Amino acid sequence: MSLKFHRDKLSPLNIWPGFVDALTALVMVLVFVVLVFVIAQYILGTELNGRNKAVDELNQEMNRLSALLMRAKQDINQLDAEKTQLSEQVVTFEETIESLQSQNMTLSTKIESLTSDKANAAKAKMSLEEKMAYLQSQIQELMSQLKLKAIAIDQHKSNNQVLEEEVASLTKKLKSALNSEAIKLANYKSEFFGRLKEALADQTDIIVVGDRFMFQSEVLFDSASAELEDNGKEQLKILAQTLKKISKSIPADLNWILRVDGHTDKRPIHTKQFNSNWELSAARAISVVNFLAQQGIPTKRLAAAGFGEFQPLDTTDQDGDYNRNRRIELRIDQR
Template identity: 40%
Template structure:
């Protein structure tokens, strides 16, 4: 029993010390981890700042690279120019070494060139003074031109007034000629009415004298009938008398207009009423020319069925629309 008790008394309890050591170690580890994390935080901030700084440095480095390249190019050009200058200097030195006399001659040439430059400068100043004088003269000419332009504008206004007056006078003269022509036309129609007689197939419509087509042509034909010859002979005689009485300064012409009814004609000779009406008007014109009427006082026109006097469909209406009209008008 004593031995056993002594053994128990001699046995040492290490566990509390071990726990204390572990706790201390754990605190140290936690402290180290905290310091590591704190250092990591500051390091990341520092690295972020360094990244931005590196970015700025990269941009600056790029700018510096561009500047360096430009500087390099400038340096190369400068070196080339320097080399050229060195070569020139070397040549000059060699030339100076070869002959001092030549150097003196060059100095004299330079002096002469300087004198020439001075002379040219004086001449240039003289030319500038001359140009200033010429500029003053041009300004005086410009003033004179402006004055002349103002006078020309006034004359133009006066001419415009004269043109307007001439226009009014011309219009009055034309109106007078038109009135004279209307009087001669009225006299001609009156004389023609006396010659041909008062007949229903001959009538005056406004300023036109109207022949029914049946009086001059057979149905669908363009050859004048014998009765048509007789009627046109009287017309030609009256027209020739009129040509002798109208003054030469009145530009008149008798227009012969051919008209058809609305019935369509289609043949190899006359594909439509246009051709028929025009051919009849031309037949009248050619006959009048053969009877001595001046050709320059005649004109022919065809209107087909498109200028009817009567829009009806009756036989009487169709007959009225088949006609030859004579109209004395201005050229």
């Protein structure tokens, strides 16, 4: 009896039920967190799709109204041409009437002076009067047509004014939407460059000018080379990490890109690999873009450009000026 009590006292504690309870609680918490994240993603995606659809509808409506406006302008031009043609016909008829009236007066004089030809002159007079009556009726009809054309032109001009007002309103809305996107992008750009400036504060070869970050070429590359050095890769890794953090908070409907511009000094280069400074600057910009893509920056958000020696910061021939002109510039732009 004493031996059994002693053996039970020394047996190990059974902790398995407590461990299972703790693991179950942890799984439930993780499931709840994932569920909240999925719901938030769905709500944000719905709102962004709604905004894109509204902008597309505004663009379609503006295109439709622009087509209607163009058609109305063509109709007005055609009516103006017809009005001009009718006016010319009226002038022609008036001239004809004046000519006939002159002939009638001549015939009347002949009737008075030539009694022998009175019958023939009377017939001629009657014929001229009939022609005059016919021309008068034609003039009245033309005047009626002119009035109808003038009414139609006024109606088209009124419709044209309404269309122009609608187009102006839609244009204003579209500009407002684009300005809103530009302001949002500027805010994210400011945050990105602010964080990047803090991360690279101890680097004297990295300069901030307005909305651009400038790396001196010596920080990233050897002379006449487009292959990134280890120190340059470390600096670009910091940049890529900062950009990835900021890009997570940028809405998907903002079409932004990180543009990488390569620049050289004006001293000529001619090697087996590079025939000009233009080729060297472009190759360096592409090397930076490729490295950022390897660090996880989406390729659709990257662009490379080479400017050679054609956009210098300093135009003198000092070594210090050459150093400043050899640079890689980074900026966030809107596509």
